[in-house]
Amino acid sequence: MDRTLTNFIRALRNADVRISTAETLDALSVVELVGYTDRGALKRALSLALPKTADEKAAFDVCFEQFFAFEDIQGELGLPEPGDADDADDGMDADARGGEGGGGGGQQAGGKGGKKKRKPGGDQLRPEEPEEDLGPGEMSEAASPLGQLLMHDSKVELSVATAEAGEAVGIREIQVFTQKGLFTRKIMDQMGLADLNREITDLRDSRRIPERRLGQELKRRREWLREQVRDYVERQFLLHADATGHRLREELLRKVKLSNVEQRNFRLIQEVVFKMAKKLAALHSRRKKVFKRGQLNVPRTLRHNMAYDGAIFDLHWKSVKIDRPKVFAICDVSGSVANYARFMLMFLYSLEEVMPKVRSFAFSSDLAEVTDLFEHNKIEDAIAKTLRDYAGGSTDYGQALSDFRKLCLDEVDNRTTIVILGDARNNYGNPRTDIMKELYDRCKRLIWLNPEPRNSWFVGDSEMRKYLAYCHQADECNSLLHLERVVGNLLRSVQ
Amino acid sequence: MAEPAPDINQITASVESLKTELEAHRYICSDQIATAVYLAFHLRKPILIEGPPGVGKTELAKTTAQMFDLPLIRLQCYEGLDEAKAIYEWKYGKQLLYTQVLKETLDEVLQGAKGFAESVRRLHEFGDIFFSEEFLEPRPLMKALKSETGCILLIDEVDKSDHEFESLLLEMLSDFQLSIPEIGTIKATKEPPIVFLTSNNTREISDALKRRCLHLYIPFPDVELEQRIIHARVPEIPPELRRQLVKFIHELRDLDLKKVPAISETIDWARTLLLLHTESLDPQLIRDTLNVILKFQEDIESVQSELTTLVQRVSK
Secondary structure (H helix, E strand, C coil): CCHHHHHHHHHHHHCCCCCCHHHHHHHHHHHHHHCCCCHHHHHHHHHHHCCCCHHHHHHHHHHHHHHHHHHCCCCCCCCCCCHHHHHCCCCCCHHHHHCCCCCHHHHHHHHCCCHHHCCCCCCCCCCCCCCCCCCCCCCCCCCCHHHHHHHCCCHHHHHHHHHHHHHHCCHHHCCCHHHHHHHHHHHHHHCCHHHHHHHHHHHHCCCCHHHHHHHHHHHHHHHHHHHHHHHHHHHHHHHHHHHHHHHHHHHHHHHCCHHHCCHHHHHHHHHHHHHHHHHHHHHHCCCCCCCCCCCECHHHHHHHHHHHCCCCCCCCECCCCCCCCEEEEEEECCHHHHHHHHHHHHHHHHCCCCCCEEEEEEECCCEEECHHHHHHCCHHHHHHHHHHHHCCCCCCHHHHHHHHHHHHHHHCCCCEEEEEECCCECCCCCCCHHHHHHHHHHCCEEEEEECCCHHHCCCCCECHHHHHCCCCEEEECCCHHHHHHHHHHHHHHCC | CCCCCCCHHHHCCCHHHHHHHHHHCCCCCCHHHHHHHHHHHHHCCCEEEECCCCCCHHHHHHHHHHHHCCCEEEEECCCCCCHHHHCEEECHHHHHHHHHHHHHCHHHHHCCCCHHHHHHHHHHHHHHHHHCHHHEEECHHHHHHHCCCCCEEEEECHHHCCHHHHHHHHHHHHHCEEEECCCEEEECCCCCCEEEEEECCCCCCCHHHHHCCEEEECCCCCHHHHHHHHHHHCCCCCHHHHHHHHHHHHHHHHCCCCCCCCHHHHHHHHHHHHHCCCCCCCHHHHHHHHHHHCCCHHHHHHHHHCHHHHHHHHCC
16 A cells, blocks of 8 residues: 555545545556656646545645655655664753753754755755854764764755654644644654764864864754754644644534634634535535426326326326425524524525525514625625624514514415524513414424523523424524534425 | 557557647647546546636547547537436337237237247247347447447536436446446446546536546636647737737636636637738727627626727737
């Protein structure tokens, strides 16, 4: 099995590209055909086999650049195990152990300037440390394995060594960004930093100039290596951990109470809403229309016409028309519930593809239709406008219901689902349950979503007990998870 | 392109040779497209091609057919396409006719049969004949499977078909076989077809279908590539005009239009300008020929107001 490729696919999956096992196999045969030698060709070939939408292609491009920046050469060269290095001995060295815990190695490297001066691939290092200038000249051979590796001037070999050390310390397990420093240090240790440090110290005290020169050179290169390793860790972090963290956050957001969502998370939650909506849309858009067309359902037709003495005039077709749900959403937008209304509306309108007939109404005391607002504005703007225009006033469910009745009772028919979102706290006003009954009788389903937990439904000025009798379904709904479940049910129940 | 019979092995040896050969057939393409054909040929996987209309999705299939010197079988998808139009249909007329013939000779057949059971047995021998390949009318998908020499199968605008049809395709695309209940499974001949599917993205293609295909997205080409395309398609056009024309089209694509001009429109326009013996672009000329590249009145109107600035930018 090709490790590099499977790792790459793991990274891709992390970046939200859906790849099935079958596609992994395809990718393997693609690689067999194209080989790892030409990076451009490999990228083009894999981009045909793995990502399947424009979004995924973009994600693929980013991922490929990051992943194969290092790994494209892995496995092509037989290199000495970097493990040899730390077999030698594990002497104590102040420099390596100096930093404590996370961030140690990183900060040290950051503290010493001049590391960016090195151009890749050559030895155009410019000496600029305030140390004695020894001028150019011969240098003695480095003794420690890492030192030799550094003096070899082979970026490829160093890359491979870094990657192997990274494997050895389990860089793929990196989870949060605070671990970056820790992993940098671990990788450096794994590569044999201790030996190198000792060698540098020894060389500095040496009497021979070539050796001192080597000491300075090694020191410079050590800083450069540290920088490289940090870059490597950074990339690996982006590949492996960022998505995990992102997913973790999304997972949390689904469960968190919507009223507690902070402003800064709105963007992310919007993403989550769209993602959920897309999932639901994909799930339910499969079955579609087709009616009075296609093939005659002979058995059914014959059966149904037996009563007419076999004269066939009541035809039945194999496919049937499925009605799209007609949904009326009535949202309480008064202060306490406004946030829930925001996400509920966002959700409903993200489902436009499968639920084209959503009409929405907002009220705190008086009720008004806001469907137009949503049709002509972007969802976020429409929500903001709705909240601005209707959120004032004290809640009056009775008034809202009678407004609704006046406005569009006639349009409620037996295919309509009415969703009411609110806490049913009516300030001890008239609940007008008679209208609720009327709606209940006319519509297909009446669903009440209450953001309050079930045990506080019957306390205080809540009219939930009275309304409950006229709901087909009443649910607690205060997180995205609830919302998804409710909307999922909504779609299922109408098909 | 009167070349000696193309040697398929030689053409498909590498991506570069494929690209050169495609160019020899006047299809100028990016490496990405050539790679797609290369992989499709060697892995025998269908290619799903997506992209805006008019970037040469269908043309790629046609050119590939020419290049390999294989027959092109085309299935144009539309709403309501079903297996009777895509895979096979029974020859009802022939079946009916034969039933009539059988009816007349029924006495002969049944002569000497002892008892009802034997009569039925004799009749059963006929039953299967009516549902054999003799009575089968192959439609494009079936034709492609049965083709002896191999062929190019083009399933055009698959997004226009229904979801059900997509599912019908799955068996064909993954295993190159089709199942007919009355006969059994029909497998591809030794040379399975190379399949191209095109889609204009009017709706999402299902994951199951995508999984079975290589996915190629053809975007609008960059200026340089489009110039080469125009050069290949309309070689007579002077280079300076070609440069201006392509640049102008690219400017148009940046505008907010209902339908942006595609490569096919660029080619049409180049031919138009050639016909009018134009040397370089000027606003009046563009105004007169704008209807070649823009297909909506409101687009034409919105471009006309900005025409002078556009032309200035282009003629630099």
